[in-house]
Amino acid sequence: xxxxxxxxxxxIFGRYKEEWNNEIKGVxxxxxxxxxxxxxxxxxxHSFRLYRLVKDDELLGEKRLYxxxxxxxDCGKYNASLYRRVKKVxxxxxxxxxxxxxxxxxxxxxxxxxxxxAREHHSSSKDxxxxxxxxxxxx
Numbered sequence: 001x002x003x004x005x006x007x008x009x010x011x012i013f014g015r016y017k018e019e020w021n022n023e024i025k026g027v028x029x030x031x032x033x034x035x036x037x038x039x040x041x042x043x044x045x046h047s048f049r050l051y052r053l054v055k056d057d058e059l060l061g062e063k064r065l066y067x068x069x070x071x072x073x074d075c076g077k078y079n080a081s082l083y084r085r086v087k088k089v090x091x092x093x094x095x096x097x098x099x100x101x102x103x104x105x106x107x108x109x110x111x112x113x114x115x116x117x118a119r120e121h122h123s124s125s126k127d128x129x130x131x132x133x134x135x136x137x138x139x
Contacts, residue, residue: 016041020048027051027067031110035075043074053136059129066133068114073121073137076102 025033036044051070060066076099100119107115117130125131 016044016048024048024051024071027064028071029110032068032072032107035106035110036071039075040077043077047071047074050137053139054133057132057136059132060136063129065114065117066129068111069117069121069133070136072107072114073103073118074099075106075118076100076104 021037024036028036036047039047047070050073051067054060054063054066054070100122103121104115104119107118117133120130121134121137125134
């Protein structure tokens with residue numbers, strides 16, 4: 001519950017820092033960066049925060065694929081309002097439920113392995129790396 005409240009506060013008050021772009025450009029290809037920069041302000045903030053958690057994680061930290069996943073896992077979301085995001089958490093919101101599949105579609109011709117992970121990032125998994133990623137994404 002506290003994580004959801006924090007997300008709401010970030011949505012309202014969060015600021016994306018342009019200097020983060022230099023670090024992000026060091027991780028993503030130019031084509032991937034184009035996708036990232038077109039994400040909503042909130043999703044870029046969330047994704048950069050997750051990237052930092054992944055980068056500092058003992059299990060995932062050296063895995064470039066998971067660093068990219070952190071930055072692009074929600075690229076299938078559109079600029080959804082806070083109302084729609086709260087609605088999704090409480091009762092479901094059809095327009096946001098398929099964001100993983102849209103992320104896959106955006107990424108599949110760039111990096112199929114990344115695209116598959118983006119599609120699966122909310123699915124139950126036995127893979128220790130994806131499970132760890134999901135745990136960090138939920139923090």
